[in-house]
Amino acid sequence: MDFLIAQARKKYHRDLLESILTIDKEGIPSNADRSSKISISIAKGITDRLIASTQEKALGQTCGKKFEECNMQFIQNTFPYLQHLRPGKWHVIKLGNNNKLKTYDFAQYEHLNYLNELTKTNSQLAASLGNDYMVSPDVIIYRELYSDDEINASQIIISDNLMQAADLRKQNGGKPILHASISAKWTIRTDRAQNSRTEALNLIRNRKGHLPHIVVVTGEPLPSRLSSLALGTGDIDCVYHFALYELIDAVRSSGAEDAMDMLNVLIKGKRLKDISDLPLDLCV
Numbered sequence: 001m002d003f004l005i006a007q008a009r010k011k012y013h014r015d016l017l018e019s020i021l022t023i024d025k026e027g028i029p030s031n032a033d034r035s036s037k038i039s040i041s042i043a044k045g046i047t048d049r050l051i052a053s054t055q056e057k058a059l060g061q062t063c064g065k066k067f068e069e070c071n072m073q074f075i076q077n078t079f080p081y082l083q084h085l086r087p088g089k090w091h092v093i094k095l096g097n098n099n100k101l102k103t104y105d106f107a108q109y110e111h112l113n114y115l116n117e118l119t120k121t122n123s124q125l126a127a128s129l130g131n132d133y134m135v136s137p138d139v140i141i142y143r144e145l146y147s148d149d150e151i152n153a154s155q156i157i158i159s160d161n162l163m164q165a166a167d168l169r170k171q172n173g174g175k176p177i178l179h180a181s182i183s184a185k186w187t188i189r190t191d192r193a194q195n196s197r198t199e200a201l202n203l204i205r206n207r208k209g210h211l212p213h214i215v216v217v218t219g220e221p222l223p224s225r226l227s228s229l230a231l232g233t234g235d236i237d238c239v240y241h242f243a244l245y246e247l248i249d250a251v252r253s254s255g256a257e258d259a260m261d262m263l264n265v266l267i268k269g270k271r272l273k274d275i276s277d278l279p280l281d282l283c284v
Helices: 004-017 037-049 060-076 111-121 123-129 190-205 223-230 244-254 257-268 275-281
Strands: 090-094 139-143 177-185 213-218 238-241 272-274
Touching (some): 004 060, 060 090, 060 177, 060 275, 213 223, 213 275, 238 244, 244 272
Parallel strands (some): 177 213, 238 272
Antiparallel strands (some): 139 177
């Protein structure tokens, strides 16, 4: 039997193994911290379980961009096939700073474009507001709006003198609805871990309307570093590991009890999940 998400997960790992999940000549995986023996041990355990081939380590920037692409493709290969659970006209794309589509091109954040234009012409306002409200998530899912004919497909629902501000109704002249913001972090280092939190808080504080899903996907092998991002609530929905089951086995085999204890805390506390959980969670 062809299990959709299981097959997509295998392809996701194969794509990573063929690109950024590599082992260099010294036997160090590309997602390991070279200065940490336990990080190397756990990362090596994961790659061994995923049957990684030995290659030179990819450049950091290349790793980040490729990880974004692999995550986007995984979502494209899974989420759109769950229409029976979450019907809609969905688009899954990489956003980032170079994409013509910006956060303010969506219904919940269109007012930010007005702020952006104001700060361009008013230096005092720019100094006061900064640009922290402008967020460019790595991967997004957004939903198209519906025409009245589509809304009325099964029975007459729309009344012209009502529902004139509903976001989902195309006739109201609104913008597409941002459904999910997915931050891709190949590894987590102390100085970069908080970037995802900052993005999340800006999406929360600056929205008008429905809050999109806000998640992080990572390949970080160290449970202590995973905890720096996963512990706590209020900003990020959840952190998803690219190979959680393999990570559990690798940590257990390493004999690092503290690392295993922390991993159990994150998993039992529903703060860390496997990438295979993400498509179904996005249906909520």
